[in-house]
Amino acid sequence: MKFLSMGEIMVEMAPADAGLFRMGFAGDTFNTAWYARRLLPAAWDVAYGTVIGTDAVSDDMATFIEAQGVTPALRRDPSRTVGLYMIQTQNGERSFSYWRGQSAAKTLADEPAWLDDLLADRDIIHFSGITLAILAPHARQTLCDALKRARQNGAHVSFDTNLRPRLWEDAQTMAAGLTLGASTADTVLPSFDEEQLAFGDSHPDDTIRRYADLGATTVAVKNGANICHLWSSAEGDARYDPPAVAQVIDSTAAGDSFAAGFLCARAQEASVLDAAKQAATLAGAVIQHKGALAPQIFEGGTQ
Ligand SMILES: Nc1ncnc2c1ncn2[C@@H]1O[C@H](COP(=O)(O)OP(=O)(O)OP(=O)(O)O)[C@@H](O)[C@H]1O
Numbered sequence: 092m093k094f095l096s097m098g099e100i101m102v103e104m105a106p107a108d109a110g111l112f113r114m115g116f117a118g119d120t121f122n123t124a125w126y127a128r129r130l131l132p133a134a135w136d137v138a139y140g141t142v143i144g145t146d147a148v149s150d151d152m153a154t155f156i157e158a159q160g161v162t163p164a165l166r167r168d169p170s171r172t173v174g175l176y177m178i179q180t181q182n183g184e185r186s187f188s189y190w191r192g193q194s195a196a197k198t199l200a201d202e203p204a205w206l207d208d209l210l211a212d213r214d215i216i217h218f219s220g221i222t223l224a225i226l227a228p229h230a231r232q233t234l235c236d237a238l239k240r241a242r243q244n245g246a247h248v249s250f251d252t253n254l255r256p257r258l259w260e261d262a263q264t265m266a267a268g269l270t271l272g273a274s275t276a277d278t279v280l281p282s283f284d285e286e287q288l289a290f291g292d293s294h295p296d297d298t299i300r301r302y303a304d305l306g307a308t309t310v311a312v313k314n315g316a317n318i319c320h321l322w323s324s325a326e327g328d329a330r331y332d333p334p335a336v337a338q339v340i341d342s343t344a345a346g347d348s349f350a351a352g353f354l355c356a357r358a359q360e361a362s363v364l365d366a367a368k369q370a371a372t373l374a375g376a377v378i379q380h381k382g383a384l385a386p387q388i389f390e391g392g393t394q
């Protein structure tokens with residue numbers, strides 16, 4: 092079985108002790124692949140699809156991806172390098188600054204034959220609103236057309252809406268882009284506060300209905316510490332109240348790890364409710380650690 096996540100992985104500067112920053116590599120869809128690798132049985136291949144440069148930091152990134160047990164599915168663009176972002180936290184809520192305007196990942200959909208190869212024969216393909224936001228408008232359409240073909244050929248496509256207004260041209264383009272992305276997907280993983288912002292939804296059921304109308308068969312509407320509203324065409328509606336977290340240290344990758352927990356449970360035939368439980372348990376642990384990737388959670392063999 093083959094799981095592919097695709098988008099942009101960057102150099103991450105995460106707050107460490109004594110005012111220092113710790114350099115790592117992360118990015119929403121890569122984070123999901125990283126957590127999926129730790130949740131899925133070894134027989135699953137978990138791959139990450141992106142474009143990087145040919146410079147030293149790109150080489151380090153490729154080495155890092157592989158060392159994490161994730162299969163690198165990379166195209167190299169010698170004229171570009173990778174992006175960088177910095178996390179800053181205040182009372183557990185994070186904000187990001189980005190240096191990614193010219194990154195190699197922006198050319199993800201520029202070679203259609205490579206793209207079709209990347210998507211071929213995957214059981215699950217995961218991408219996000221960030222994957223789309225970084226692309227030029229025509230490239231968003233190219234990517235979504237390729238994803239639709241992959242879905243027709245049997246892949247289960249998953250879309251995490253992951254709203255980043257600063258990465259889109261304007262609010263209208265963002266709403267249209269999210270709608271385009273969701274229309275390729277079987278599973279859509281939105282966050283309610285973001286859906287309110289982008290579409291003016293007044294209740295999570297509005298969000299579910301909109302994505303079901305676009306062709307999704309499963310929707311999980313996250314809402315931070317509040318109840319997740321779930322729906323699948325086979326099971327109907329369900330709700331899940333995430334376990335309380337005593338102290339949020341850094342909320343980075345809450346949604347990314349939720350996506351991994353949810354998709355991996357669904358891949359192993361879990362109900363939407365059980366999938367949300369695995370997802371929220373993992374996300375609840377992740378937000379008690381600094382940075383996007385929290386290997387500590389898996390040390391000792393338990394989540
Ligand atoms: N304060 C919290 N307490 C408990 N669980 C939380 C909290 N914040 C997030 N979670 C868990 O993480 C999940 C995802 O969080 P959230 O709704 O913020 O998603 P998101 O907006 O996609 O995240 P991201 O900021 O990574 O994009 C929630 O559904 C919940 O299970």
Ligand SMILES: O=C(O)C(=O)C[C@H](O)[C@H](O)CO
Pocket residue numbers: 099117118119120122176187221255343344345346347383
């Ligand atoms: O914001 C982005 O583009 C990132 O991918 C950085 C973070 O790793 C991600 O947002 C965490 O969800």
